[in-house]
Amino acid sequence: MNSGEPISKPDLYVLARIIKVLKERQKLNRTALATATGLSYDRLIRYLEWMEGKEFVQFDAEGDITLTKKGAKTYDDLVKWILQYVGKVRFPKI
Amino acid sequence: MKKAWLLLVLILVIATQWTFLSAFHSVSESQITNETSAVVISKANYAFMRAHIEIFPEYIVNYTAQTLQQANVTLTFQDGSQKQITENYAFDVFLTRTASHFGSISAVTPGYSILISDDHPINAAVMSNVSEDFFTYGVGSSYLLDRIDVYWFKIEGDAHVSISGYGLAI
Amino acid sequence: MEQNLTAKMEMLMTALDQVRKYKEIVASMADFAVITALSIATALAFLMLAKFGVLFGWFNPWDGIAGLLALLTVIVLVGGVVFAGFWVNRRVRHVKVGQWKPTLEEGAPGAIKLLQELNWENIFKDIRRAKMGFTIYGLTRVFISWLIIAVVLNFAAGFLSSIVHVAEINLTLTMDLLSVVIAVFINRKDLQKRYEQVGNLDALLWELRWFDNEFRRADFET
Structure with a gap:
């Protein structure tokens, strides 16, 4: 499944998109996931490799992708983390 | 950046216009004359001036004819020419710029308070009951006339004289 | 939680849109000044023309033309300022706002993307x-x-x-x-x-x- 340079620092937006789609659709094959996330196939594969290494996603026998509990938690942590900062900003009426 | 330059140019134009507009002056005078009177239009020699003069001879009652008629008024101009009027009469006088002047002036025609200065470079006055000396030694004299220009005429008779003067001092 | 994030992001992006509008007001101040200065210069030109006209006897101060020039002075001055105000208003109204809305509809990923792009x-x-x-x-x-x-x-x-x-x-x-x-x-x-x-x-x-x-x-x- 190796498809080029490995990802050193992933784009949080791409990561969040993949996880969100997997959360909503439960199980998808690579092509359907690439279409749903709007990513090129090659880019998706590189992200999936990286996510598999971190145990965020897993592949079944048919090659379909599912989100792990760790992956779902990471997504929730990411949202919580951003909210921790954005939530503290007060917006004066301008 | 282009707008900043355009604005700068416009501000300079406005400042120039404003300065130029402040060089315009106006004066108005309205008087009743009787017997011998003088109308004196004066200006600093560096100014242009137009004066619009209106003369309304007084109405008198002719008891014999039971009518209302205007008085006989005689105008005598600087060159000695005369004009008889028995009805409303108006004319314009234009005094051109005759010399350049630098520095301030404050001129008073001899014996009569026709004040000309940088702040008031034009003047118009109607003087009632003046003596013949006024025309000979007053406005007629050459004293100070290198600094100011004077136009005058004599009015004999009862009338209402109205003068509107406009000047440009540059 | 995700809804909280998008709601907060919406507030942030709306505030930033408002700042963009205010910035446009500042940017259009130059236009405002140029239009106003142009109308003042034109009005003063009419005023000068009126004064020259009277002085050099082209028309009398009580003539219609003098009145027309005086009226034009006021119209150009007031009209110029009003037009400048409309112009600024037009520029501010044309500022594109809410372009972030489709991105934010994606939810948390959209919020992340917007934060990354700021x-x-x-x-x-x-x-x-x-x-x-x-x-x-x-x-x-x-x-x-x-x-x-x-x-x-x-x-x-x-x-x-x-x-x-x-x-x-x-x-x-x-x-x-x-x-x-x-x-x-x-x-x-x-x-x-x-x-x-x-x-x-x-x-x-x-x-x-x-x-x-x-x-x-x-x-x-x-």
Whole structure:
């Protein structure tokens, strides 16, 4: 499944998109996931490799992708983390 | 950046216009004359001036004819020419710029308070009951006339004289 | 939680849209000044033409042409300022806002994308410009109001003095001072509003500076 340079620092937006789609659709094959996330196939594969290494996603026998509990938690942590900062900003009426 | 330059140019134009507009002056005078009177239009020699003069001879009652008629008024101009009027009469006088002047002036025609200065470079006055000396030694004299220009005429008779003067001092 | 995030992001992006509109007001101040200056220069040209015309006997002060020139002076001056105001308004209305909405509809990923794309240094610069712009805007508004009121009052005073013959009294200074009082009075609410907006923009600047600082320092560990 190796498809080029490995990802050193992933784009949080791409990561969040993949996880969100997997959360909503439960199980998808690579092509359907690439279409749903709007990513090129090659880019998706590189992200999936990286996510598999971190145990965020897993592949079944048919090659379909599912989100792990760790992956779902990471997504929730990411949202919580951003909210921790954005939530503290007060917006004066301008 | 282009707008900043355009604005700068416009501000300079406005400042120039404003300065130029402040060089315009106006004066108005309205008087009743009787017997011998003088109308004196004066200006600093560096100014242009137009004066619009209106003369309304007084109405008198002719008891014999039971009518209302205007008085006989005689105008005598600087060159000695005369004009008889028995009805409303108006004319314009234009005094051109005759010399350049630098520095301030404050001129008073001899014996009569026709004040000309940088702040008031034009003047118009109607003087009632003046003596013949006024025309000979007053406005007629050459004293100070290198600094100011004077136009005058004599009015004999009862009338209402109205003068509107406009000047440009540059 | 995700809804909380998108709601907060919506507030942030709306505030930034508002800053963009304010920035446009500042940017259009140059247009406003040019149009106003152009109308003042044109009005003064008409006034000069009227004065020259009378002086050199092209027409009399009581002629229709002199009246027309006086009327044109007022129309050009007032019309120029009104047009400049419309022009600024038009530019502000054409500022594209809410372009972030489709991205935010994606939910948390959209919020992340928007946060990643924000250029904080430019935003802080825009807020600072908006603050300065409001101060200039408030003062310009008072000045322009004063100018219009002064022209109208002096015009009315000139007309009045020609009727009641009070030419000996110099009404110009009185009318100019009265115009200042009226201009400040009619703009008092706007001045107060601008003052509060400058304060609120200041508060927003501090809040966003804090956010940028904290958010940039923190790193999400996956």
